[in-house]
Structure formats: structure tokens, C-alpha cells
Amino acid sequence: MTQLPRLLLSRDHLVHGIALKELARRAKAGGLYRVRQGVYVDGAAWAALKPWEQYRVRVSAAAETSHARTIFARHSAASVWGIPTIGLHHPVQAVTLENDGGRSRAGITRHYADPASLKIYRWEGVLVTGRVRTVLDLAAFTPFVEAIAPLDHVLKADRKRGLPAITKEALLAEADGIYTAAAIKRIQAAVDFADPLSGSAGESYSRALMHAAGFEAPVLQREFRDQAGLVGYSDFYWKGVRVAGEFDGIDKYLKSEFLKGRTAAQAVVDEKLREDRIRATGCGVVRWVWAELMAPGGLERKLAAAGVPRRRPRGAS
Structure with missing residues (x-):
């Protein structure tokens, strides 16, 4: 696993002995990269990251600057768990427990989740939906062709992270009662097609x-x-x-x-x-x-x- 660069938070500028104007100057010159408002990383380290690693840094930056308790979901939770996803430029995503249709603020796209059905985990210091819920959400709300890589991945043990394989039966059992009938059909089709023999995303x-x-x-x-x-x-x-x-x-x-x-x-x-x-x-x-x-x-x-x-x-x- 790639070691991600350390975040430099503007709120800690006094601790680091750097003026706010200096942070902005270094970012403009390329020495630092501004991940989001108030969060920087080393510019060279950022450029060396793969796109999915940069996305993982964006999730960490969002976690550091969120004023309220934030539970990351979908592509963002997948990046924390090390579950591969397809495509680039996904928004940072989290759940909201208020059934107001979901909303976005502070650069985070939020989706409603019923608190009664939600299991929350802390992984790598970040609050996320569980592995099962994460891949089920991706199967329910992303195109079929993009849902297979995450499902294939969790059907095998993740030995690098010490995480066990998840069975198809366990996936479908947790889906029951959470999603609409249409979403269940999409999940069923993707889970049926998934195969642990797949060697990569x-x-x-x-x-x-x-x-x-x-x-x-x-x-x-x-x-x-x-x-x-x-x-x-x-x-x-x-x-x-x-x-x-x-x-x-x-x-x-x-x-x-x-x-x-x-x-x-x-x-x-x-x-x-x-x-x-x-x-x-x-x-x-x-x-x-x-x-x-x-x-x-x-x-x-x-x-x-x-x-x-x-x-x-x-x-x-």
C-alpha cells in the first residue's frame, strides 16, 4: 500500500511556524498542492500519486475539515477500505441521517441512510460504512459494469489489510430491507455475476x-x-x-x-x-x-x- 502524504492544515500554521500567506505562496509556486480549503500536501508527493490515491487523500482532507461527524460512503468508503472502483473524478461522498433527500455542502455529496440499518466503522481513523454496505451501495447506485470490480474484490480475502472474504449470501442477506425493489434487482444481478476468480479490477x-x-x-x-x-x-x-x-x-x-x-x-x-x-x-x-x-x-x-x-x-x- 502506498504511503499517503501527510496533510498540512492551515489551522495548524502556527504549530508549523508558517504564515497563512506563505502557505498560499508555496501552493501557487507548486511546492504545495491545495487539496481543499485549509488542507495542503507536498506538491511533488501529490503529483506522484495515482488518481485513486489522490482521491483517498481528498477523503482524508474532507474528514479533517468537517465540522460535524461525517460517515463516508460509496466510492469514498471504498477508497478507505481499499476496495477498487471504476472511473475517475468521483465526488467525496457521505451519508446523512436526515431524510431530506440528501444534500451537498462543504464539497461533500451526502446521501440519506436510515440510521436503523446503518453500521458504522472506524477504519484508518475515518468513519465509514461497512464493506458490505459499501459494495451494496455501489451495486445499487452505479452502472452494472462499474459495480462488478468492488464485488469481485470483497468475495476474496484482502490479505494486505487482514480482511476476510464476504460470501454472496452475506451480501444479499444485508441488502434485504434497506433498498427499493428496483435497487434489489440491480444488486441481485451484480452479485450473481460477481466472481472471486477475477484477478484485478x-x-x-x-x-x-x-x-x-x-x-x-x-x-x-x-x-x-x-x-x-x-x-x-x-x-x-x-x-x-x-x-x-x-x-x-x-x-x-x-x-x-x-x-x-x-x-x-x-x-x-x-x-x-x-x-x-x-x-x-x-x-x-x-x-x-x-x-x-x-x-x-x-x-x-x-x-x-x-x-x-x-x-x-x-x-x-
Whole structure:
């Protein structure tokens, strides 16, 4: 987990021996970055963060400057729990216990939650909705294709944070009595589709986009072997056309748990050799990256060109 930069609060300027005008001057010069009114971080440290890490800092900054007790929810709670979400530029989100339709103030979007059904947790010093409620809210109030990555994530144990896996049964049991009938249907569809075999948020989003585009469901984590032994596991595999699909996330070339002592250049070479061995078994390979996932129709065009089949209409079964 990336160490997030320390927040510099303007209300503590006397403690740090910095005048308010000096904070503003440093921010204007780029030495500091103003996260929100009254909160700054080191400019270089901010620039080095991934977008989702910057969002997590925004949540912490909102928590530090809120005058009232604030319970973060939806994308904001997910960022605190380390649950991946899809998309950028989400607002900071929290719940309100007053049934006035929800409102936004001080840069925080608020959504009503019935106090009787709300379980509140303190995680990393921040008040948040629980993991179950967080992913259920995302399934209920975000598009289907964006709801799958959070659900896939919590179906597996989060060993980095010491958090257990959550079963589909537990998810659906907690949804009962909280949401409208329409929201329950959206939750049910997303939970039914979720799969703990998904290896990353990118793989989850890919699978959801495949489903939405009408492609045949792939086998996940398919094992490949040749005369030399185990080649590896493909992210996706379509048996009927013998095509393997690979989401090429950048993590495998940067993070130590994927590199396993190799350099990034060695990891690239190893991945190319692995793909060559898969192709040598008579199987085609199609690859894509985040940019193609985020471009409308990008993945659909890639899979169609590779010959990935569409689902049969019900009447043709």
C-alpha cells in the first residue's frame, strides 16, 4: 500500500511556524498542492500519486475539515477500505441521517441512510460504512459494469489489510430491507455475476464490459501447459474458438509482488515468452490495456476482431 502524504492544515500554521500567506505562496509556486480549503500536501508527493490515491487523500482532507461527524460512503468508503472502483473524478461522498433527500455542502455529496440499518466503522481513523454496505451501495447506485470490480474484490480475502472474504449470501442477506425493489434487482444481478476468480479490477471491468457487449462468457484463470510444463494461467479463455484474453495492467511490470525480484524489462520479456508458448499450443491471444477499456467500444472492437463469439439468443438455444 502506498504511503499517503501527510496533510498540512492551515489551522495548524502556527504549530508549523508558517504564515497563512506563505502557505498560499508555496501552493501557487507548486511546492504545495491545495487539496481543499485549509488542507495542503507536498506538491511533488501529490503529483506522484495515482488518481485513486489522490482521491483517498481528498477523503482524508474532507474528514479533517468537517465540522460535524461525517460517515463516508460509496466510492469514498471504498477508497478507505481499499476496495477498487471504476472511473475517475468521483465526488467525496457521505451519508446523512436526515431524510431530506440528501444534500451537498462543504464539497461533500451526502446521501440519506436510515440510521436503523446503518453500521458504522472506524477504519484508518475515518468513519465509514461497512464493506458490505459499501459494495451494496455501489451495486445499487452505479452502472452494472462499474459495480462488478468492488464485488469481485470483497468475495476474496484482502490479505494486505487482514480482511476476510464476504460470501454472496452475506451480501444479499444485508441488502434485504434497506433498498427499493428496483435497487434489489440491480444488486441481485451484480452479485450473481460477481466472481472471486477475477484477478484485478481491470479483469473485473473487462468481464463486465464483455457481458454488456453480448460476448460469450469466458473461462477465468485457464491453465496452459506445454512439453516444458506449466506455462501459466490466462485471464480469460474462450474454448470454442481457442482464444485467450489478457488484460495487461501496469501492476505486473511495477509492483514487487508481481516482479518477484525481476526488473520491469525482465517482466516484459517473460510475458512475451509466456504468450509465445501459449500461441505455440495452437491458441490465439488477444491483449488490451486500461486505455482500451476506458474508450467507448474499445474492448468490444478488440474482441470482435479476435473472433470472440457472441452469446446465442435465448430462442436459438
